[in-house]
Amino acid sequence: MDAFIKKYQYNYIKKCLHDLNTTYGTCADKNIIEANKSYICDKILYLFTDLSEEQKELLDISKITEASHIDKYLSDLSKYVYEMPPVTSTQLSKLFKKEKKLKLPNLDDEDSKNVYLGWVDTATNKLFVAYNLDDKLIGMACRITSQGSKNTRMCTLCNRIAGENEVAFVSPICKTTNASEGAYRSIGFNICLDSKTCNERIASVEKLEKILKNVNNIK
Numbered sequence: 001m002d003a004f005i006k007k008y009q010y011n012y013i014k015k016c017l018h019d020l021n022t023t024y025g026t027c028a029d030k031n032i033i034e035a036n037k038s039y040i041c042d043k044i045l046y047l048f049t050d051l052s053e054e055q056k057e058l059l060d061i062s063k064i065t066e067a068s069h070i071d072k073y074l075s076d077l078s079k080y081v082y083e084m085p086p087v088t089s090t091q092l093s094k095l096f097k098k099e100k101k102l103k104l105p106n107l108d109d110e111d112s113k114n115v116y117l118g119w120v121d122t123a124t125n126k127l128f129v130a131y132n133l134d135d136k137l138i139g140m141a142c143r144i145t146s147q148g149s150k151n152t153r154m155c156t157l158c159n160r161i162a163g164e165n166e167v168a169f170v171s172p173i174c175k176t177t178n179a180s181e182g183a184y185r186s187i188g189f190n191i192c193l194d195s196k197t198c199n200e201r202i203a204s205v206e207k208l209e210k211i212l213k214n215v216n217n218i219k
């Protein structure tokens with residue numbers, strides 16, 4: 001069987017199974033557990049279209065009959081998660097050609113099963129994001145704006161809530177088609193500075209794609 005699960009779908013399933021784990025831990029009523037399982041099962045199957053029997057079998061959570069089966073289920077599934085198409089330093093340099101002294105990430109260290117590639121350049125205080133949208137590599141360079149506040153923030157992509165040193169407010173540098181229609185388009189959002197953590201949590205690419213399209217002026 002080939003890979004058929006996108007990383008964000010895997011993260012979504014992981015989140016569902018985490019809820020199931022909580023149910024096992026807090027609930028002794030078998031009927032409630034079964035109801036919860038069938039609800040989760042529907043949510044998982046709803047992510048996919050045209051599943052083969054073999055794929056359905058793999059995703060089926062009825063084989064989980066106690067909390068300790070969850071890890072095995074997730075590790076079996078993880079073998080069928082797509083890898084990101086390989087990204088080269090040349091591609092990244094081209095993508096961010098307007099950036100002076102661009103610092104590239106160590107691509108050997110990156111998990112091949114990422115939703116997006118993200119890294120921080122502390123020298124310029126920028127966060128870079130590269131993502132494959134419909135087989136085309138697009139990106140954004142974001143200025144990290146520290147406001148020195150003690151309040152917590154929520155990452156727009158993965159909903160993680162943490163202090164400003166972990167989830168920061170950033171403003172991407174937007175592309176415009178012509179200067180007259182607002183050369184200084186500015187948007188901002190909160191995002192995890194540690195992209196590894198974010199990549200393990202992001203359960204939907206809807207917001208990421210929306211921001212990237214907006215930044216890159218893709219209609």
Ligand SMILES: [Zn+2]
Nearest residue numbers: 155158192198
């Ligand atoms: Zn995040």
